Amino acid sequence: MANKLKVKELIIEVARDVFSRYGYKKTTMDDIAIGARKGKSSIYYYFKSKEEIYEAVVDTESNILFKEIYNQIEQPVAANEKFKLYVFTRMNKIRELSNFYEVMKNESLYQLDFIMELRNKYNAHEIAILQNILNEGVKTREFSIQDPELAAIALVTAIKGLEAPLLIKGEKRNLEKRIDYVVRILFYGIMRR
Structure with a gap:
């Protein structure tokens, strides 16, 4: 459970940086996945969209x-x-x-x-x-x-x-x-x- 929370927090931190760099519209799930060093399916495990x-x-x-x-x-x-x-x-x-x-x-x-x-x-x-x-x-x-x-x-x-x-x-x-x-x-x- 603690590990899941850490991964979710990591995704949020990476996404903060990615969204601030590219903006909401230009950011993709791939960008976030690459930044977090996770597969896109892992990102979708924690967030639906x-x-x-x-x-x-x-x-x-x-x-x-x-x-x-x-x-x-x-x-x-x-x-x-x-x-x-x-x-x-x-x-x-x-x-x-x-x-x-x-x-x-x-x-x-x-x-x-x-x-x-x-x-x-x-x-x-x-x-x-x-x-x-x-x-x-x-x-x-x-x-x-x-x-x-x-x-x-x-x-x-x-x-x-x-x-x-x-x-x-x-x-x-x-x-x-x-x-x-x-x-x-x-x-x-x-x-x-």
Whole structure:
């Protein structure tokens, strides 16, 4: 049983690399089998289809992302700092998780039913995380929000819209500065005070 789990994990790790190199559409089961040094029939023993492998790959990457986010936001800091940690951790980690990012952004994958299910699942997870941070901020009187769920939806949407400009422009060391600037706008708006 432990050996089966190791083989399955190996296939997922190899598939992560293959999918990130060739993309979902160009990757074949043969590519994964060659990378894993297994016969194609061995790959099919563990996974019924390329879609199932891709789903496992994206799930693995989302677990990595959310584990890192939780590690950061569970620190005993103010809610506004947790929000910054959430945004910074998410942006930093998503760079490394090319398959997860591809699912969230690539519109040509939308026709695949399981992709929409994955997107909806991860969006709901992100909204729940932000809603918890916002509720905490309301309780501590840091935030004045009438509807934390709606605010969380708006913030997740805004953050997703900023991914490409924040991640593509510039190098990693300036990312924190750019995120700080964006967070200030999200917190305080663009109105003159």
